[in-house]
Amino acid sequence: MKILGGLALFVLIGTAGYGQVLDLKGLEKLAAKASDVTDVTLDGSLLRLAAKFLSADDPDQAKVKKLVAELKGVYVKTYEFAHEGEYSESDIASIRSQLGAPGWSRIVGVKSKKDRDNTEIYLKTGGAEPGGLAIVCTNPKELVVVNIVGKIDLDELSELGDLGVPKIDIEKAKPAKPADKKDND
Amino acid sequence: MSNLEDDLRIALRREEPAADFTERVLARLNQPAPAEPTWLERLAVLMRPPRLQWVAVAMIVSVVIPAATVEYRGERAKQQLLVAMRVTGTKLHQAQRKVVETGRMGTRL
Amino acid sequence: MALPAFADIVREHQGMVFSLAWHYLHDRALAEEMAQEVFLELYRHLGSIQSPEHLVFWLRKVASRKCIDQTRRRAFWPKFGLDDIPEPSAKTRQADPMLSGALAKLVASLPEKARMLVILRYQEDLDPSDIAQVLDMPVGTVKSHLQRALGVLRSKLARTVGEIAL
Numbered sequence: 206m207k208i209l210g211g212l213a214l215f216v217l218i219g220t221a222g223y224g225q226v227l228d229l230k231g232l233e234k235l236a237a238k239a240s241d242v243t244d245v246t247l248d249g250s251l252l253r254l255a256a257k258f259l260s261a262d263d264p265d266q267a268k269v270k271k272l273v274a275e276l277k278g279v280y281v282k283t284y285e286f287a288h289e290g291e292y293s294e295s296d297i298a299s300i301r302s303q304l305g306a307p308g309w310s311r312i313v314g315v316k317s318k319k320d321r322d323n324t325e326i327y328l329k330t331g332g333a334e335p336g337g338l339a340i341v342c343t344n345p346k347e348l349v350v351v352n353i354v355g356k357i358d359l360d361e362l363s364e365l366g367d368l369g370v371p372k373i374d375i376e377k378a379k380p381a382k383p384a385d386k387k388d389n390d
Numbered sequence: 391m392s393n394l395e396d397d398l399r400i401a402l403r404r405e406e407p408a409a410d411f412t413e414r415v416l417a418r419l420n421q422p423a424p425a426e427p428t429w430l431e432r433l434a435v436l437m438r439p440p441r442l443q444w445v446a447v448a449m450i451v452s453v454v455i456p457a458a459t460v461e462y463r464g465e466r467a468k469q470q471l472l473v474a475m476r477v478t479g480t481k482l483h484q485a486q487r488k489v490v491e492t493g494r495m496g497t498r499l
Numbered sequence: 500m501a502l503p504a505f506a507d508i509v510r511e512h513q514g515m516v517f518s519l520a521w522h523y524l525h526d527r528a529l530a531e532e533m534a535q536e537v538f539l540e541l542y543r544h545l546g547s548i549q550s551p552e553h554l555v556f557w558l559r560k561v562a563s564r565k566c567i568d569q570t571r572r573r574a575f576w577p578k579f580g581l582d583d584i585p586e587p588s589a590k591t592r593q594a595d596p597m598l599s600g601a602l603a604k605l606v607a608s609l610p611e612k613a614r615m616l617v618i619l620r621y622q623e624d625l626d627p628s629d630i631a632q633v634l635d636m637p638v639g640t641v642k643s644h645l646q647r648a649l650g651v652l653r654s655k656l657a658r659t660v661g662e663i664a665l
Contacts, residue, residue: 255467
């Protein structure tokens, strides 16, 4: 798999049932321009099959196995570009639009002027447990979009810090305002 | 204060493998290739009772190949899942690091 | 090529090839096996080697590729945690052996390409344009990956051994 550059990482984690699956078809045209692409689409039976092959004897895989048990879909698209300017905000406008729909709340947004990175994390709220999780990461030469659908426990997610999933000190989801798309431009 | 690049050169300095490494490479080169069957041996295989032979083939096709296919798909899906979780974790980690570094949350809850 | 002559080639370059695999995989047995595979493949392709310099380039290229392929096949899980690195009682610089061990483990926990970039840069002392040729990547990508990897290593190391300056 190649890894695409600067892809906003949208990770949807659903509350009480399914989070919405993002429509990521609009990103497919970027593959032709990218120098490296990662494209993971796992849902339904394929996701369950993948989980079955995770080893319960390996502590890391066992953690992932537990986390994945309640997930319905895992979608990751990363694009790396050799040059700046190979993709633009208009390429991800539809994704931002989807995340602006009711139920999605942006809980983290960090920009690095030095690296010109922009990272946004969204939660799909609306029930007692946090819903879908979306993460968008953009960089002049890299674009990452991750969409994870299904019920997930944020505490379990933060326990995966040693696997590269950081311990996020986020309170249980409060009713949140919809994301302000203009902040992300 | 230390110089990270110098420390990396020290940490990543070359090391030698086990003392018999070269001998083991040569030993693998010297392993004889399996002999090709003679035409007579090939003919003998074809002359075996076809019913048993084809039953065996049918069993292999119906059991082993599908099982191998499932295993291949499962392993591949597992690897994709782990890559996906790694990418997710990496980006979350980077975001968290930046939040800690800047000491602020840039978005509203 | 006669085996004794090939054995000389193996002895001359086994440290480089093994070290690339060892620092990348952080598994000694697997690194030795990987290194053996590289030399077996070299034996099969000796006719294509044009010069001693080409030989070194070829070995680095094949070793890098095999290591990266190996981790992708095995879904090698990078360890971002530092639980196995002892925390110092005070924020003072650790003795070199401990620092080297911590750094080597952190390097082995980097994502695949970044890991190999760092190893080629600091084990083999290659400059970014040479690394780009070995890994068949744009030079700009090599530089940005290296810069980012150093940033990650610096911040992770700082958490255990105190402030590190580059």
